[in-house]
Amino acid sequence: METHLLQNLPFAVYRKPNEDKVRAILQNDTTLHHCVDFSEKGFVFAPFNAASSPILLQPESVLEEDYLPGKVSNANVENLSPLGENGKEIHMDLVIRGIKEIEKGNLKKVVLSRKLEVKCDKLPMDLFRELLGRYPTAFCYLWYHPKVGMWLGASPELLLSVRNKQLYTSSIAGTQVFNGEENPIWGKKELEEQDMVTHYITEALENKVTDVRVSGTKSVRAGNLWHLGTNISGRIKDMALSPIIKALHPTPAVCGLPQKLSQKFILEHENYDREFYTGFLGELNRKEQVGRSDNPRNQENAAYKLVRNTTQLFVNLRCMQIDGNTATLYVGGGITRASDPEKEWQETVEKSGTLLKVIFD
Numbered sequence: 596m597e598t599h600l601l602q603n604l605p606f607a608v609y610r611k612p613n614e615d616k617v618r619a620i621l622q623n624d625t626t627l628h629h630c631v632d633f634s635e636k637g638f639v640f641a642p643f644n645a646a647s648s649p650i651l652l653q654p655e656s657v658l659e660e661d662y663l664p665g666k667v668s669n670a671n672v673e674n675l676s677p678l679g680e681n682g683k684e685i686h687m688d689l690v691i692r693g694i695k696e697i698e699k700g701n702l703k704k705v706v707l708s709r710k711l712e713v714k715c716d717k718l719p720m721d722l723f724r725e726l727l728g729r730y731p732t733a734f735c736y737l738w739y740h741p742k743v744g745m746w747l748g749a750s751p752e753l754l755l756s757v758r759n760k761q762l763y764t765s766s767i768a769g770t771q772v773f774n775g776e777e778n779p780i781w782g783k784k785e786l787e788e789q790d791m792v793t794h795y796i797t798e799a800l801e802n803k804v805t806d807v808r809v810s811g812t813k814s815v816r817a818g819n820l821w822h823l824g825t826n827i828s829g830r831i832k833d834m835a836l837s838p839i840i841k842a843l844h845p846t847p848a849v850c851g852l853p854q855k856l857s858q859k860f861i862l863e864h865e866n867y868d869r870e871f872y873t874g875f876l877g878e879l880n881r882k883e884q885v886g887r888s889d890n891p892r893n894q895e896n897a898a899y900k901l902v903r904n905t906t907q908l909f910v911n912l913r914c915m916q917i918d919g920n921t922a923t924l925y926v927g928g929g930i931t932r933a934s935d936p937e938k939e940w941q942e943t944v945e946k947s948g949t950l951l952k953v954i955f956d
């Protein structure tokens with residue numbers, strides 16, 4: 596793995612939520628491949644802007660290893676952040692413009708974000724190892740292509756998981772700080788904001804998926820934060836993956852409602868390019884071998900392996916770009932009519948804590 600990094604070759608190393616297995620996908624040359632229709636096999640890395648084509652790493656070698664990270668201390672991010680109120684006025688002004696657009700009736704929700712740069716002296720693989728220890732329930736990754744750059748993150752959000760024809764997705768929105776409580780209390784703003792995402796996803800899947808099931812909404816922990824989450828599942832009708840991914844991305848969890856108008860607002864008003872932040876990434880059409888039975892006494896079945904086709908894509912959140920010893924972090928939040936600009940700023944500060952802890956601890 597480290598040799599691959601030294602040779603400047605493309606790779607993705609990742610661990611899925613609640614798993615111990617770390618997997619590395621290594622590409623043996625520097626060709627920049629793109630996904631055309633999601634029938635390809637490999638590791639996909641897609642930008643926020645759905646008009647640009649996703650990058651595909653071809654899995655020329657795949658390494659797998661069980662990795663049990665050690666315990667990590669629980670640093671207090673307020674003492675770690677050297678950034679104070681940098682960029683506060685600009686972000687609050689952007690949020691105010693978003694609220695005005697909603698009040699005019701042009702948008703219902705828009706997710707607005709900012710980026711921040713910090714000095715980072717740790718090695719990328721050390722940062723990745725720390726992510727594994729700190730965020731066991733997140734999709735943790737380090738991704739590199741010499742023609743694109745290096746990204747690292749710990750995503751709390753599943754975009755899409757497909758095993759053969761069985762589909763799972765999630766609707767995540769609403770944020771508050773974790774203060775040790777078991778059951779956080781949610782306000783009307785967060786409940787409504789998350790409900791919009793659930794509605795959008797279920798409607799987007801209509802005519803594409805049967806047996807749609809929507810779970811109750813519950814609080815989900817993501818490091819020092821709580822979010823509201825709903826699980827959605829169903830069976831894909833006789834169709835390819837591409838129309839399903841296109842219908843989902845970008846969801847109102849990272850873009851807004853209506854989708855096209857909020858995306859236009861983001862591209863025109865956030866004065867930077869999100870690139871791969873709020874895009875998606877993960878395994879595309881991986882052939883996975885599964886035993887028919889986990890019961891060791893069932894010899895006949897244990898010997899009989901099934902191969903299934905697996906795709907698991909996560910939304911690229913709580914992520915950063917690494918360039919030498921500069922780390923660029925990306926953070927945002929959903930704006931609705933009920934948003935308070937000061938609180939929205941604070942939410943981005945709290946979200947930046949996910950990676951700042953790993954950089955400065």
Ligand SMILES: C=C(O[C@@H]1C=C(C(=O)O)C=C[C@H]1O)C(=O)O
Pocket residue numbers: 706708752767768769770822848849912913925926927928929930946
């Ligand atoms: C946009 C981000 O997060 C998204 C926005 C959320 C919100 O508005 O409350 C919560 C989870 C994510 O869906 C981010 O982390 O940068």
